[in-house]
Amino acid sequence: MKAQDVKNMIKKSMSKKSLTQTIDLTQIDGDGSFPCPKCGTVISPEDETEEVYKIVDTKIINDELVELVIMCSHCRSNIKLTGFEATIEGIPNE
Numbered sequence: 001m002k003a004q005d006v007k008n009m010i011k012k013s014m015s016k017k018s019l020t021q022t023i024d025l026t027q028i029d030g031d032g033s034f035p036c037p038k039c040g041t042v043i044s045p046e047d048e049t050e051e052v053y054k055i056v057d058t059k060i061i062n063d064e065l066v067e068l069v070i071m072c073s074h075c076r077s078n079i080k081l082t083g084f085e086a087t088i089e090g091i092p093n094e
């Protein structure tokens with residue numbers, strides 16, 4: 001097998017992995033709901049029924065949620081939510 005073939009294989013397997021879309025909550029107006037970047041289903045972070053999305057991963061720093069990875073229940077794409085920290089006031093710098 002040639003090195004080029006290996007490279008192509010790696011490229012292929014990498015592109016197979018579903019790309020995680022990132023949504024910056026500071027860029028969203030209103031109640032924080034946004035359309036799924038892939039299928040357009042409106043996802044509201046306030047919705048906790050898990051009918052529209054499921055929480056896949058969370059990143060918590062200093063007891064504050066800074067990052068949330070969710071999966072759209074409709075198209076199963078992963079969406080990373082950032083920008084939570086912008087709503088937090090007065091975090092000590094230590």
Ligand SMILES: [Zn+2]
Nearest residue numbers: 036039072075
């Ligand atoms: Zn979707």
